[in-house]
Amino acid sequence: MSWCRPSAEVAEAGRRITAEVVGVDLEKGRVRLSMAATENPELRAFLKRLNRGEILSGVVAAIERFGVFVALDDGPAHPVFPGVGFISFAELSWQRYEVVTDVVQVGQRISCEFLQFDTWNGEARLSLKGMRPDPLRTFTDRISVGEILSGQVTKLVPFGVFVQVADGIEGLVHLRELAWTTVEAPEDITRVGDRMPVVVTELDVERRRVTLSRRRATPRPG
Template sequence: MMGGRSENPELWAFLESLHRGEFLSGTVTAIERFGVFVALNDGPGHPVFPGVGFISLTELSWRRFEAATDVVQVGQHLSCEFLQFDTWNLEARLSLKATQPDPFQAFVDTIAVGQRLPGQVTKLIPFGVFVQVADGIEGLVHLRELAWTPVDTPADVVRLGDEITVVVTEIDRARRRLSLSRRLDSSAGV
């Protein structure tokens, strides 16, 4: 542990004064494989880390990304939402994605179950394929929904990059999941 209230009274008091949902500004000081450190504009510095603020990878962006550097750069100024006081590391856990509208929720407002959508196959997995139906929005076509006849592996019917038409079978807002099917009608075939 970093040391508690007694070793860093000013930092402890600052972090305790923050409220969930509050916006904090700062500068990205370090990008690690586990997250991003932010030096806050207000409040004291950190005794060990390059910043009091910390954004975990899951809180960086609504969109899928390969590396944190695809989203932020060292030296970049950010405004983030405060999530919680991490008393173990004496840091402010922050969210960058909370400051932006969730593109998934905005997209599903415009579609309905049963609707057909054009899409592109972005990933093949053993039990199905992911299909991008809008910028940053992907849905899963389960193996059993890829064709009318049984399929052993997704590669039997589609390839990465294929443009296909899918139909929306389920919208799960809470889990941010879109279920799709390629079984449009009997004439679609395989």
């Protein structure tokens, strides 16, 4: 619809409108249109000429509960949002973080990789973590399943513990893999900050999962 006018003013049977085609669904026989696109031609033109992988710079304009807005240096203002650039929480950092402000602050200058043109919101989807190498791929290039590592316990959860085995790399030791005997709760075996030997049992880059075993890194009793 329109970003400039209330929906009641434009959604009226018989009213002539100008809109841009933003999608075609051949299966359902539908064409998706955007009135907002024709009302903001400068913004639309800027977003359409961006290419995936292009590096864009700007200032963090706002941190919201659903992501981070970036006011881009070379882009026009957005008619609704604090910035025309947007970073989802998943694209902020390769590493786990507790709060967004651990990664970025409002007013901070950043450079990001352009991912795609969000035609629905009229914004540039960006990635901050794309500016850095993927630590998991670096890790899997030099570590193989079956290797024994030493790591520090970072978090206890009901189904096991997370252990940091390299900078930015945490793996899960499932409850059943903590010891040769039955373990009811992870705190029966360890606590945050402890170091433990672990065996790498699975490396899944696509699902971004590292699975570990403390049990297999310790002698079997008896």
